[in-house]
Amino acid sequence: MGDARPAPEPGQAGPPAQPGPGPVQSAGSPHRATATRILIVEDEAELTRALRINLRARQYDVLTARTGREALAVAASHPPDAVILDLGLPDIDGTEVIVELRRWCKAPIIVLSGRTSPGDKIGALDVGADDYVTKPFAMAELLARLRAALRRDDGEIGQDQRRQATIGHWLVDLAAHQVTRVPGSGEQGRGAGGAAVGEGGADGTETSLRLTPTEWRILEFLVRRPGQLVPSAEILTGVWGPGFQQRTNYLRFHMARLRRKLEANPARPRHLLTEPGMGYRYQP
């Protein structure tokens, strides 16, 4: 049945062809799965540190990047809920980072910059930034603008839509990292064992499913953009890293496993769709 060789999990496939983005600096909060994830893109270490401390104190999950390219790699592998972005970065300009992020990422972007000219502000907003804060700034004001941006984002896209998806009989909750049976959909009700966790698929007895970390990360790319085509190269880069864009067999392998777990009829998927030669689509 197709490609039977197991595809490696990220990190087991040997080094990528190009240097990776470097270690992802996460706040390591034990509540990370449900915390709002903020990506700070800033090359001034002191400012990054101050932002991280303030955001963590408010229960945000914090990722940091010192360069534009690192920011794009981190965002692809750990999609942020919001981005705080300096324009003056050591490699590519922050405006370019906005353009690249906006090709796939809808998270609000707040520019944090020493550039004060109207032209800089207009340029950043025109390419997709949501707000612009000029350095020096008051931390309280930045945090208030961040909250406002996140509220607007929730209003526009809908937190549930980005965080939860129904696939066949299963409710996939990205924030909680749980897959549970949609209430009332279990034809035979709960199995005798109660909340049995099974890997097998929709046979009507299990009330929850277990997915691998790789499967979660692939699903996250798809579910956050319901109805949209997500290019294979983007998922491969985001999950396995730069240099893996051509390894479409990895993706086929894991998508087949996801379908066996989640689709009522894996041979004729209705929600996790393949667009041959292009990518994949989550159809709600």
Ligand code: CA
């Ligand atoms: Ca800077």
